[in-house]
Amino acid sequence: MPSVDIYSLNGLPAPYWFIQLFKVLGFILHSIPMHLWLAGLPIAIILLLIGGVNGQMFARRLLKQMPVIMALGINLGIVPLLFVQTAYYKVFYPSTILMAWHWLGILALVLPAYYLLYLTSALVDAGRKWLPALSGCGASLLLVAAGLIFASAWTLMASPESWTELWRAKSIAGAATGLGSNWADPVVYLRFVSICGLALLTVTFWLLFDSHFLFVEKRGGAGKARPDFSDFMENPRLPKSRKKELRRLRDAGKLSEEEELEALEYGYDEETEEGDAYQHWALRFASVLVWFGVCISLGSLWFYYYKVLDGPESVTGVHEASMTTAPAAPIDPTTGEPERIVPVWIPPITFAGGALFALTVILGNFGKIQGKFLVVLVGLCEAVTLTFFAITRQIIQNEQIKNYLDIRAIPVQMQLSPLLVFLLVFLFGAALIYWMIYAMVKTVKR
Ligand code: HEM
Secondary structure, rough: OOOHHHHHHHEEOOHHHHHHHHHHHHOOOOOOOOHHHHHHHHHHHHHHHHOHHHHHHHHHHHHHHHHHHHHHHHHHHHHHHEEEHHHHHHHHHHHHHHOOOOHHHEEEEEEHHHHHHHHHHHHOOOOOOOOHHHHHHHHHHHHHHHHHHOOOOOOOOOOHHHHHHHHHHHHHHOOOOOOOOOOOOHHHHHHHHHHHHHHHOOOOOOOOHHHHHHHHHHHHHHHHHHHOOHHHHOOOOOOHHHHHHHHHHHHOOOOOOHHHHHHHHHHOHHOOOOOHHHHHHHHHHHHHHHHHHHHHHHHHHHHHHHEEEEOOOOOOEEEHHHHHOOOOEEEEOOOEEOOOOOOOOHHHHHHHHHHHHHHHHHHHOOOOOHHHHHHHHHHHHHHHHHHHHHHHHHHHHHHHHHHOOOHOOOOOOOOOOHHHHHHHHHHHHHHHHHHHHHHHHHHHHO
């Protein structure tokens, strides 16, 4: 396929580094909530049905948080999409037009999934078990299908050389029918599996964050979360007989301040033990979950980076990549060997991040690292893993389309006003996200 004449394009409205930075940042931000609904939702449903007291507690909390997580994920997905449409439109539109019905199908999948998540959250709130499990299951299936379409679209976008054949097969009188797809490409599933593995790591982090930060705030603020009432007569946990006795003392003016305070807080001290049990369970469960996450994500990424993309010739003499629509390493014309797409030093940082993640959780389970410090360390490992995964992914995307469209070489025609509007909207969005998380924490406290 002839490459795009970059001088015929409008030019990049912002410097190359700015576009890459916000595209990668946007993808990382999109990934966190997306991981929670991809892996967290099925895990929560299983725990809701067969989990113990603590497992059910986590399940109910996560399911109640889910509508806000979904809203966050969708909004944050817009950020990288904006930059895809700005700089990568010469590859984005042809590929999504070729698979238009699948692409449009995302709406038909995401909208009902969103409603089902609201329903699940409300049913959980009403103390139900089987019905939210059923509606959550429906939402989860729809979201997995949407995720596969996304994986398929980003894979097709990075393989312009497969478009002509797809267009020939799925066009009428030269017009694309939009019925194309690349489901036959195993890379789609490999990418999706690595996203699912990373999603398990994010759920592990969220489990620890929820149990050590959000839940602790709930009980740590025993004096803060409880006082929907300021009179001990309204304390539902204080026995009636004790209430009567205390009221008699108060009416007689003989009730001391300590007694009144004790009566006010009666029954809420137990939450400390409850909270500790929940945190211990969270650590134990996290140390199981993390192994699945590390093995699935790092295993599939290693296979993708080193066997599919940079793979040597297979025994049949055919380059591994020819099994896929996306040819992996382009052939170096001087040596005739496949060029290395992924810089050697980047994947090991992702792997190190994942391994450290697992190590930190295990040390936490053995009590070597504790409390919020443990969660902060796990959060840092998660950040390193996701950041380097996103950077590697971006490098691969740029390299795969380079022969057709060299983004880096497109001249910059700076457009300051849209740039400023973007930055302002981004700041506004960040404030909105802060408010949404605040609202979610408040809901969970209730
Ligand atoms: C509806 C609003 C959404 C928007 C605007 C959106 C946008 C995006 C964008 C732009 C990317 C690629 C970023 C890049 O190439 O750097 C991406 C990746 C991805 N998104 Fe979303 N997304 C949305 C919802 C979802 C949903 C509901 C799922 C379901 C699980 C999902 C799953 C994924 C996956 C799995 C990837 C990575 C695919 C791969 O690299 O193979 N997204 N999304």
